Amino acid sequence: MLSDIFVIAIFLTFLKHTKLFNPTYMKEKISTQHPKPLLSFLTFCFVLFVSVSFGQSSESLPAPVSQLTVNSNGDIYCEIHANDAASTLHHSMGKAKSGLMVNGSQKSASNSKKTATGATIFVDYYNADPNLPDEDFIIAATAFQSAVDTWASLLSSDVPIYVAAVFQPLVEGVLGSAGPTSIFANAPGLERNTWYGDALADKLTGEDLSPTTYDIVANFSTVFPNWYYGTDGNTPTGMYDFKSVVLHELGHGLGFFASLFVDNETGVGDYGFGIPNPVFPAIYDKLAYSSDGKSILKDNKYGNFTTELGDVLLSGPLTAKGPSTKSATQGKGAQVFTILDSNIFGEIPGLTDIWLPGSSYSHLDYVTYAGGPDGLMVPFLSTGVAFDTPGAIVLSIFDDMGWNGKVNREIQENPNDTTDDGDDPLAAAENVVALYPNPFTSSVNVTLLEGRSIKKAALTDASGYKYYIPKKSIDGKELAVLDLSGFSGKSGLYFLQITYNDGSSEVVKVYKQ
Numbered sequence: 008m009l010s011d012i013f014v015i016a017i018f019l020t021f022l023k024h025t026k027l028f029n030p031t032y033m034k035e036k037i038s039t040q041h042p043k044p045l046l047s048f049l050t051f052c053f054v055l056f057v058s059v060s061f062g063q064s065s066e067s068l069p070a071p072v073s074q075l076t077v078n079s080n081g082d083i084y085c086e087i088h089a090n091d092a093a094s095t096l097h098h099s100m101g102k103a104k105s106g107l108m109v110n111g112s113q114k115s116a117s118n119s120k121k122t123a124t125g126a127t128i129f130v131d132y133y134n135a136d137p138n139l140p141d142e143d144f145i146i147a148a149t150a151f152q153s154a155v156d157t158w159a160s161l162l163s164s165d166v167p168i169y170v171a172a173v174f175q176p177l178v179e180g181v182l183g184s185a186g187p188t189s190i191f192a193n194a195p196g197l198e199r200n201t202w203y204g205d206a207l208a209d210k211l212t213g214e215d216l217s218p219t220t221y222d223i224v225a226n227f228s229t230v231f232p233n234w235y236y237g238t239d240g241n242t243p244t245g246m247y248d249f250k251s252v253v254l255h256e257l258g259h260g261l262g263f264f265a266s267l268f269v270d271n272e273t274g275v276g277d278y279g280f281g282i283p284n285p286v287f288p289a290i291y292d293k294l295a296y297s298s299d300g301k302s303i304l305k306d307n308k309y310g311n312f313t314t315e316l317g318d319v320l321l322s323g324p325l326t327a328k329g330p331s332t333k334s335a336t337q338g339k340g341a342q343v344f345t346i347l348d349s350n351i352f353g354e355i356p357g358l359t360d361i362w363l364p365g366s367s368y369s370h371l372d373y374v375t376y377a378g379g380p381d382g383l384m385v386p387f388l389s390t391g392v393a394f395d396t397p398g399a400i401v402l403s404i405f406d407d408m409g410w411n412g413k414v415n416r417e418i419q420e421n422p423n424d425t426t427d428d429g430d431d432p433l434a435a436a437e438n439v440v441a442l443y444p445n446p447f448t449s450s451v452n453v454t455l456l457e458g459r460s461i462k463k464a465a466l467t468d469a470s471g472y473k474y475y476i477p478k479k480s481i482d483g484k485e486l487a488v489l490d491l492s493g494f495s496g497k498s499g500l501y502f503l504q505i506t507y508n509d510g511s512s513e514v515v516k517v518y519k520q
């Protein structure tokens with residue numbers, strides 16, 4: 008336990024002093040509220056990359072990347088963030104899906120065989136270390152392939168998944184990194200206004216949304232001396248089980264990552280990777296339940312960027328719940344890692360009881376699961392520990408994100424609550440592509456289908472109170488801004504009734520912060 012803390016401390020210190028990013032500069036440059044490297048990076052990419060396609064119904068941007076570090080006396084520590092060198096490589100790779108196959112033959116979609124169940128995962132293996140002999144490269148690639156085969160047998164997709172596995176001499180202290188290449192929202196088949204990683208988005212839409220790029224890129228260090236490349240699970244003490252680490256990293260690449268975040272200085276919590284707009288949760292976030300058994304994003308209706316959301320994210324223990332997760336846990340839900348509790352670890356300033364960006368919520372709880380069959384996705388891996396499978400609880404989370412069946416819908420906790428038609432505020436809307444921020448404060452942006460424009464709009468609450476939005480407060484057509492600064496209704500749920508230029512109308516749910 009102590010060595011775990013030591014590793015984290017080392018790593019946080021590294022983050023604090025790293026010059027790879029200059030968050031202050033980013034903050035000024037793009038006016039994001041996040042002084043966090045990952046979020047600044049994503050937001051920056053968003054500005055560069057996504058704004059040009061704004062207005063289209065489907066959106067994508069570079070995805071978060073998980074990175075592994077270790078201390079020679081400690082455990083591997085996994086944190087999702089963006090590192091300059093790693094992310095540059097991640098997001099520059101994949102223009103051509105070709106490379107070495109470990110068995111010597113090059114595979115492509117044309118020679119893939121679709122089986123009734125399972126997924127087809129193609130891996131291109133790159134030896135990017137001139138000092139790595141071919142025979143050692145093949146040993147490492149074989150262990151990597153063993154983890155790939157495990158996931159391929161456990162997930163189901165009609166769309167082949169393309170992975171780049173790059174072996175190279177990473178900087179000292181960094182063992183590897185991995186993640187989806189892009190995240191997608193609002194493609195057909197996805198829950199509306201929700202971010203998905205490449206591979207899961209492809210599975211749910213039934214087509215390769217990024218046909219020229221890899222779905223997952225994984226980098227592993229060739230200069231780290233303590234990998235155990237055997238796949239028999241007999242990992243010696245002092246060695247780290249490479250197959251287990253690849254299983255873990257592919258888990259992140261396949262969708263096991265959150266967009267939730269708490270600023271430890273202000274206590275403000277948010278979801279959406281810090282992207283100013285559109286503000287969407289990740290599909291993984293939608294499984295998040297607070298300790299009182301309520302869905303964080305649905306039932307509690309915390310405003311984004313509020314201390315209320317921050318408080319609940321730090322309150323712990325949080326759970327991930329969906330139909331399969333509940334079934335796998337006797338209804339309790341999967342325990343999700345949030346903070347290192349000082350009641351267990353002792354008080355360590357700057358470490359316990361605070362949000363650990365990229366680690367908190369993107370992993371299963373260390374105290375609950377480490378050392379057991381469901382311990383693959385905890386944030387630390389000790390030497391001598393091996394996993395042959397992700398375990399039932401991790402797999403149930405993949406089920407509930409949509410990997411093996413229908414897309415997750417939040418469980419309706421109260422069957423008598425007939426007012427609840429699901430967690431999607433736009434469920435009933437055909438013409439509204441996006442609506443944000445939601446909850447709103449003083450204005451709402453509404454993105455409509457091509458050719459649509461708003462003739463009039465009104466807000467109604469459950470008691471029948473109605474506020475007609477003045478015509479002068481409705482600006483724009485397919486990208487309309489509703490100025491609600493004159494609306495004095497209290498916080499809570501409203502129905503936004505929109506009447507279009509052709510006289511038709513529809514209703515979407517909005518929340519006032």
Ligand SMILES: [Zn+2]
Nearest residue numbers: 073085086386
């Ligand atoms: Zn991880």
